[in-house]
Amino acid sequence: MSSAIYDYDDFTNNSLTISVKNLTSEADKSIYVSASVTNAIGTDTDSVTYTTKGSANVELSGNWNELTIYQVMVSSFQDGDPSRGYQNAYGPSSAIKGGDLQGIINAADYIKELGCNAIWMTPIFNSNGEGHLDSTGYFTYDYFNIDPKFGTNEKFRELVETYHEKGMYVILDGVFGHWGANVAPSPTGKTPTRSNGQNKACDYPASLEFFKEVATYWIKEYKIDGWRLDQCYQVGLGENALGTMADNSGTNGHNYWYEIRTAVEQAAQENANNGEEWGTLGYMVGEHWRGDATTIQNGSVIPGPNGIGYGLKSCFDFPSRYKLVQNIAREEGNNTGNDFGGALSYTYGTSTDKGYYHPDGYWPNLFFTNHDLVRLGNLINWRFSETPSDANYFKRHKVAMAVLAAYSGPITIYYGDEWGAYVDGYTGPGALGAYNDNCARSTGKISGFTNAEQDCLNYAKSLMNMRSENEVLWNGDSSTLVSQTSYYVGKKTLGSEEVIFIINNGTNSVSYNCSGTDMLTGQTVSGSVTCDGLSARFIRVK
Numbered sequence: 001m002s003s004a005i006y007d008y009d010d011f012t013n014n015s016l017t018i019s020v021k022n023l024t025s026e027a028d029k030s031i032y033v034s035a036s037v038t039n040a041i042g043t044d045t046d047s048v049t050y051t052t053k054g055s056a057n058v059e060l061s062g063n064w065n066e067l068t069i070y071q072v073m074v075s076s077f078q079d080g081d082p083s084r085g086y087q088n089a090y091g092p093s094s095a096i097k098g099g100d101l102q103g104i105i106n107a108a109d110y111i112k113e114l115g116c117n118a119i120w121m122t123p124i125f126n127s128n129g130e131g132h133l134d135s136t137g138y139f140t141y142d143y144f145n146i147d148p149k150f151g152t153n154e155k156f157r158e159l160v161e162t163y164h165e166k167g168m169y170v171i172l173d174g175v176f177g178h179w180g181a182n183v184a185p186s187p188t189g190k191t192p193t194r195s196n197g198q199n200k201a202c203d204y205p206a207s208l209e210f211f212k213e214v215a216t217y218w219i220k221e222y223k224i225d226g227w228r229l230d231q232c233y234q235v236g237l238g239e240n241a242l243g244t245m246a247d248n249s250g251t252n253g254h255n256y257w258y259e260i261r262t263a264v265e266q267a268a269q270e271n272a273n274n275g276e277e278w279g280t281l282g283y284m285v286g287e288h289w290r291g292d293a294t295t296i297q298n299g300s301v302i303p304g305p306n307g308i309g310y311g312l313k314s315c316f317d318f319p320s321r322y323k324l325v326q327n328i329a330r331e332e333g334n335n336t337g338n339d340f341g342g343a344l345s346y347t348y349g350t351s352t353d354k355g356y357y358h359p360d361g362y363w364p365n366l367f368f369t370n371h372d373l374v375r376l377g378n379l380i381n382w383r384f385s386e387t388p389s390d391a392n393y394f395k396r397h398k399v400a401m402a403v404l405a406a407y408s409g410p411i412t413i414y415y416g417d418e419w420g421a422y423v424d425g426y427t428g429p430g431a432l433g434a435y436n437d438n439c440a441r442s443t444g445k446i447s448g449f450t451n452a453e454q455d456c457l458n459y460a461k462s463l464m465n466m467r468s469e470n471e472v473l474w475n476g477d478s479s480t481l482v483s484q485t486s487y488y489v490g491k492k493t494l495g496s497e498e499v500i501f502i503i504n505n506g507t508n509s510v511s512y513n514c515s516g517t518d519m520l521t522g523q524t525v526s527g528s529v530t531c532d533g534l535s536a537r538f539i540r541v542k
Contacts, residue, residue: 058468060117060167064283064314064363065475067410068464069171070116073371074124074150075135077415077444078103086135086149091441092423092432099444101151105159108166110446114418114457115464118169120228122371124150127180137173138230139180143214144187160222164278169225171283172218176211176260177202177234186213195250201234203250208259211235215260216267219279223271226283227264229312232257233288236300236311253304257286257311285365285410286315289372291322293355301358310358314410317364319354320347325368327505328400329379332436336383340505341483348407348478348490367412368400375414375440376400377422387422392507394420394456395534399505402536405463406490406501408478415444418460419453466519466538472497473538482512487531498542507533516541 060066072078075089077099085098104121111119123137126147133139137147146156160170178201185191192207218224229235236255261284268282288296296319300312323346326337337343346354351362369376376397380386386393397420404411415421423442429435449457467473476492476499483489486506492499500514515526519538531537 057167058117060169061471062281063475064281065409066468066471067118067169067283067365068116068468068474069118069120069365069410069412070111070114070415071120071122071367071370071412072104072107072415072444073099073122073441074101074104074137075099075122076441078107078446080104080106081151084149084151086130086132088130088132089135089441090132091438092426092434094423094425094432094443095441096443100149101146101155101159105155105162107444107446108162108168112166112168114413114461115466115468116413117167117468118171118225119163120171120412121173123173123175123230124156126184128182129180134180138175139178140175141180141182142184143179144184144217157222160224160278164223169278169281169283171226171228171285172224173230174211174215174227175230176207176214177231186210187217188213201250204235204252204254204256208256212260212263215264219264219267219271219282223276223279225278225281226285229257229284229286231289232286232312232315233299235260236286236288237298237302237304251304253306255300255302255304255307255309255311257284257300258303258307258309260284261311261313262309283410284312284314285363286312288315289318291319293317293319297356301356301362310360313358313360314363314365315356316370316412317347317354317366317409320364320366321368323347324400324403325376325379328368328396328403329376330383331379332374339485340503341480341485341488344403344488344490344503345480345483347403348480351409363409365410365412366404366407367414368404369414369417369440370412371414371441372437373440374426374436375421375423375442376417377420378426378439381422387424388420388450388452391452392534393422394452397456398459399503399534399536401460401463402501402503405467406473406478406492406503406538408473408475408492413460413464414440416442419445419449419457462520470497470499470519472499484510486510496542497540499538499540501536501538502529502531503536504531504533509533514539514541 075086076095079098080102081100084100087097089097124146125140126142126145127134128141146153163170190210192210193203195201195203236257265282268280271279286300288300290296296315323343325331326335327340327343330336351364356362380396425432426439472492472494476494479491481489481491487504487510489502489512502512504510509530509532511528511530513528516539519540
């Protein structure tokens with residue numbers, strides 16, 4: 001370990017000591033930097049020590065399991081260009097206004113250092129309006145141009161190139177089942193068709209060619225890497241796919257995600273054939289908001305009675321999310337759980353175990369919160385009456401991050417959860433002028449953290465970089481060793497590699513017998529390994 005002292009002439013008897021330590025163990029090859037500032041004036045001496053972990057430069061494999069996605073609500077995440085942005089956003093009154101693409105560009109290093117390898121932005125297409133609903137992007141007018149409130153087409157190209165240069169995928173949010181009051185034609189003159197004249201739904205197959213053009217245009221023209229699909233049941237079978245409900249399109253028993261998915265995969269393959277490095281992933285993940293896998297499977301995956309092929313190969317794993325959040329906090333209703341081990345046993349099961357199936361493989365995407373749900377911090381408060389002034393508040397966020405880190409499959413982190421974001425004053429529907437479906441659209445930040453927030457963020461960085469550096473975590477086979485109401489012990493196996501992890505959701509310490517190397521600290525452990533309350537251990541045993 002090396003250190004150096006730099007004296008600043010501007011301040012008498014002030015010094016900055018910077019120590020750099022290079023960990024060369026197989027478990028962790030990242031750089032740690034520790035800075036200590038000492039201020040001595042008269043007889044007073046104050047010291048502050050700050051430690052952070054840099055991100056490793058890991059080459060992407062193209063395996064969907066590897067995805068660690070960072071989701072941002074564009075309108076409230078970062079204001080990088082004061083001349084742009086909505087001033088009438090749809091969220092809590094305390095949230096910033098003016099979020100834009102430049103702000104997302106400015107945050108690229110922050111997101112990379114967190115250990116994420118992809119970004120998903122809420123819709124950025126032109127909504128042709130000024131209102132709070134227009135700011136969400138979910139009521140698009142022109143699917144082929146960027147909303148001028150967020151930036152320009154050229155600025156979006158700069159964003160894509162910036163993230164690609166840093167080794168990160170770019171995923172757009174596609175709304176292929178409804179649009180705003182009007183819709184602009186595609187570059188080839190196509191338009192979608194309303195479902196039974198409804199404003200919030202459209203008919204298939206009449207709208208199919210239009211949305212195939214949307215889905216492939218951004219892959220071919222801008223080399224984006226995939227799509228998040230809003231209310232995906234509208235294009236599949238859904239719970240009512242006959243166009244008789246306000247938010248359901250008419251698909252008449254045919255899952256049209258098959259046609260759109262294969263068009264996306266073909267566009268991505270054409271990019272690869274042309275020697276393109278990016279725009280070749282073709283990832284598509286659907287939002288089918290249901291608490292049981294069978295409904296998601298039947299609505300967005302299977303072909304249907306009139307279908308010709310299976311639809312989506314990835315949807316957000318809402319069933320796992322609800323089981324987890326009920327135990328770590330509570331869900332948006334009053335439901336809580338007291339079987340943390342059982343929730344993890346389900347979450348770490350295979351997609352087939354959960355009830356999903358696709359002949360080409362299926363990749364459930366695990367997450368805790370998003371722009372339509374209450375922030376994890378507020379859910380913790382609602383169950384335990386804890387706020388950011390309580391140590392356990394942040395420890396519960398750390399438990400959630402550890403759960404994500406141990407998951408074999410794509411994961412999504414909603415902006416702010418990595419540092420323990422809390423919407424102060426949101427006590428329930430109507431507070432701050434918000435409701436449960438928009439209260440989490442709060443102010444984002446990439447600096448200016450409190451000590452407790454920074455500590456939470458540093459831990460999240462350590463976990464996510466550990467995940468990115470170790471395929472056994474994101475692609476290994478999972479098995480349950482111990483499942484208790486308050487803690488869980490699991491094993492990840494990939495070839496000759498083996499990792500045992502303990503996640504403790506209780507406040508008392510637990511122990512498990514194993515020997516190996518602690519993947520977060522580099523320490524050698526043997527025998528009874530203790531895991532403190534509201535914490536996690538990852539032990540490489542082989």
